[in-house]
Amino acid sequence: MNFYEQLRDMRKLKGFTIRELADRSGVSAAYISQLENGNRGVPSPDVLMKLSEGLNTPYSELMGIAGYLEKQVIEPNEPYAKPRVNLRRFLRENDLVFDGIELSEQDKEWIERMLTALFWKDKRKEYSSENNQG
Known part of the structure; x- marks a missing residue:
C-alpha cells in the first residue's frame, strides 16, 4: 500500500x-x-x-x-522505551497548535496552571492517605 x-x-x-x-x-x-x-x-x-x-x-x-524515516525494528523481547518529555518545558519552549488554533503564551500559561493544580490536588490526596495509615 x-x-x-x-x-x-x-x-x-x-x-x-x-x-x-x-x-x-x-x-x-x-x-x-x-x-x-x-x-x-x-x-x-x-x-x-x-x-x-x-x-x-x-x-x-x-x-x-512517506519514506522520510526508516521504520524501527523492535526485537520481540526488547521493551519499547518511549522518550520522557518534561511537559512544563515542552509547553514553555514550543509553539503549539490545538485543533488548528495557535496557542498564545497566555494560553500555554493557563494550561500549565491547570496541570499544576490537577497534579497538586492528586499529590495532596496521595500524601494525605499515606499519612493517615498507621
Whole structure:
C-alpha cells in the first residue's frame, strides 16, 4: 500500500471527510484530495506535520509512511522505551497548535496552571492517605 492510500485510509478510519481534515490541519482540501488520488508527490515534512495534527496521529508515523524515516525494528523481547518529555518545558519552549488554533503564551500559561493544580490536588490526596495509615 502506498503513501496516498495509507493517508486516505487513516483519514477515513478517524471518520473525517477531506473538508474536515483540511479544517483541522490547515492544508487545503484540494491538496489533500490530490494527495489521496496520487496526483501529487509525497508532501514536505512541514505539510506532514500539519496533517499529523489534523489526523491526531504521531508525526513520526506519517514521516515513516512517506519514506522520510526508516521504520524501527523492535526485537520481540526488547521493551519499547518511549522518550520522557518534561511537559512544563515542552509547553514553555514550543509553539503549539490545538485543533488548528495557535496557542498564545497566555494560553500555554493557563494550561500549565491547570496541570499544576490537577497534579497538586492528586499529590495532596496521595500524601494525605499515606499519612493517615498507621
